[in-house]
Amino acid sequence: MFAESRSTIIAMLVMPDQGLFLIPFSSLIERGKAYESEGDVFYSVSSFDGYGQLSGKNIEDLQAGARVDVNEKKRDALDFVLWKKSKPDEPNWNSPWGAGRPGWHIECSAMGRKYFGDTFDIHGGGKDLVFPHHENEIAQSCGVTGCLPVRFWVHNGFVNIDKEKMSKSLGNFFTLRDIYKKFHPEALRLFLVSSHYRSPIDFSMKNLEDAEKVILRFYEALDNAGSIVGDHNVSLEEIKNHPFLAKCEKAMNDDFNTAVVVAHLNEESRGINSECSLIGNGEGGKKNLALRLSTFKFVGELLGLLTGSPEKIRQEIFNIKKTELELDVEKIECLINDRNEARKNKDWGRADECREELAQMGVVLEDTSKGTEWKIK
RNA sequence: GGCACCGUCGCCAAGUGGUAAGGCAGAGGUCUGCAAAACCUUUAUCGGCGGUUCGAGUCCGCCCGGUGCCUCCA
Numbered sequence: 001m002f003a004e005s006r007s008t009i010i011a012m013l014v015m016p017d018q019g020l021f022l023i024p025f026s027s028l029i030e031r032g033k034a035y036e037s038e039g040d041v042f043y044s045v046s047s048f049d050g051y052g053q054l055s056g057k058n059i060e061d062l063q064a065g066a067r068v069d070v071n072e073k074k075r076d077a078l079d080f081v082l083w084k085k086s087k088p089d090e091p092n093w094n095s096p097w098g099a100g101r102p103g104w105h106i107e108c109s110a111m112g113r114k115y116f117g118d119t120f121d122i123h124g125g126g127k128d129l130v131f132p133h134h135e136n137e138i139a140q141s142c143g144v145t146g147c148l149p150v151r152f153w154v155h156n157g158f159v160n161i162d163k164e165k166m167s168k169s170l171g172n173f174f175t176l177r178d179i180y181k182k183f184h185p186e187a188l189r190l191f192l193v194s195s196h197y198r199s200p201i202d203f204s205m206k207n208l209e210d211a212e213k214v215i216l217r218f219y220e221a222l223d224n225a226g227s228i229v230g231d232h233n234v235s236l237e238e239i240k241n242h243p244f245l246a247k248c249e250k251a252m253n254d255d256f257n258t259a260v261v262v263a264h265l266n267e268e269s270r271g272i273n274s275e276c277s278l279i280g281n282g283e284g285g286k287k288n289l290a291l292r293l294s295t296f297k298f299v300g301e302l303l304g305l306l307t308g309s310p311e312k313i314r315q316e317i318f319n320i321k322k323t324e325l326e327l328d329v330e331k332i333e334c335l336i337n338d339r340n341e342a343r344k345n346k347d348w349g350r351a352d353e354c355r356e357e358l359a360q361m362g363v364v365l366e367d368t369s370k371g372t373e374w375k376i377k
Numbered sequence: 378g379g380c381a382c383c384g385u386c387g388c389c390a391a392g393u394g395g396u397a398a399g400g401c402a403g404a405g406g407u408c409u410g411c412a413a414a415a416c417c418u419u420u421a422u423c424g425g426c427g428g429u430u431c432g433a434g435u436c437c438g439c440c441c442g443g444u445g446c447c448u449c450c451a
Contacts, residue, residue: 040449055380055381055446055447056380056381057379057380057381057446057447058380061379061380061447062379062380062447071449080449081449084449103449104449104450104451105451107451108451125451127382127445127446128445128446129451130381130446131380131381131446131447132446132447132448133451157382157383157445158444158445160444163443163444164444165444165445167450168450169450191389194389194390194391194399194400195389195390195391196390196391198382199383199390199391200382200383200444200445201389201390202389204388204389206388206389206401207388207389207401209401210388210389210400210401210402211389211400211401213400213401214399214400214401217400217414217415220414220415221415224414224415251391257391257392259390259391259398259399260391260392260398260399262390262391262399262400263390263391263398263399263400264398264399265399266398266399266400267398267399270415270416273415273416274415274416274417276415277415277416343410346410348410348411351410351411352410352411352412355411355412364412364413364414365412365413366412366413366414367409367412367413367414368413368414373413373414374413375413
């Protein structure tokens with residue numbers, strides 16, 4: 001199942017139609033599970049036995065802790081709105097109870113039911129939605145269909161900034177666009193999957209920089225092994241039978257433990273690099289390395305990583321840094337040429353001067369068999 | 378005030394009963410003109426106190442510290 005998921009995740013994305021999404025909650029009134037009050041329709045929480053089960057709350061605690069003024073229209077402070085009478089200047093739709101709009105939990109129940117049916121497997125969301133949003137969603141859906149709408153709830157921890165949750169209403173948020181000005185999307189993605197989805201994750205430049213170093217190391221392994229094995233054909237069947245995949249699958253089956261998969265990827269990238277140097281000494285085993293490489297990339301792709309070629313990623317990261325740091329590429333290349341000229345003449349003093357000057361600009365050199373490459377520290 | 382969750386190496390982060398994964402940073406080494414990259418080696422007894430157990434980071438209680446939810450934001 002894990003092995004196939006790669007091709008199915010994307011296909012599930014649907015852009016819902018714009019418009020009004022409703023579940024037929026009018027029948028709830030007939031059955032005493034909801035009531036109309038001055039143009040509003042409320043769900044009667046006491047009519048649903050399972051209320052509080054998802055969030056682990058009991059109804060007595062909730063009532064004792066109610067800190068907000070009770071809405072006099074409600075029979076019970078816990079009751080929530082299914083249909084809300086609109087104020088004169090608000091968008092509204094006609095209904096048996098007058099002009100209004102759906103309650104704030106309705107659209108989730110309605111869309112889930114429309115696209116996935118009365119019961120579907122997994123519903124995600126942030127931890128803060130557990131109560132009351134998802135609790136109410138369950139209550140109203142169940143009231144209408146008679147069955148639980150969701151088999152597994154997957155609630156993720158917050159992205160924090162300075163220990164406080166990142167949220168639109170607090171204003172302490174970054175957009176992806178902001179982040180991509182400094183970091184490659186795969187660096188961000190690696191950062192996100194480096195911790196368990198239920199844990200809070202601290203957003204910081206240091207953490208993203210660390211993730212960027214690691215993703216580059218993964219690509220380094222891809223590059224090293226790729227240049228040795230060339231275009232070896234590896235079948236999907238062979239990948240599926242590889243022990244490395246089984247290891248990662250085990251971690252994923254344990255409540256999506258992506259952090260452990262990342263640890264496995266780290267170990268495997270080291271293993272691949274080691275094997276590359278062995279093969280470089282003429283010990284053969286290219287087929288084995290090709291399989292190892294393909295499986296490594298396959299697992300990476302399951303996490304949305306390692307989707308490009310090493311050259312492509314390096315170029316993309318390079319472009320980001322170049323723009324961010326406003327580098328003078330011509331000057332850099334000029335200095336590199338000077339240095340290589342000096343090296344030819346074994347003028348090590350001059351060569352080191354050039355590198356020192358580049359280092360001042362944040363540029364690090366790498367002499368490879370293909371020539372001198374450079375990157376930004 | 379009520380109810381939850383969290384506190385693991387300098388930093389990030391797995392592990393939820395059998396004697397601490399992984400990464401970054403640091404140190405030493407191989408390689409290199411010197412470097413870089415890569416590779417090798419190396420660094421923790423888990424907020425505090427008490428309890429349960431043959432055995433606890435992992436269970437229970439209390440304390441300290443942090444966060445979240447308790448609202449017609451979705």
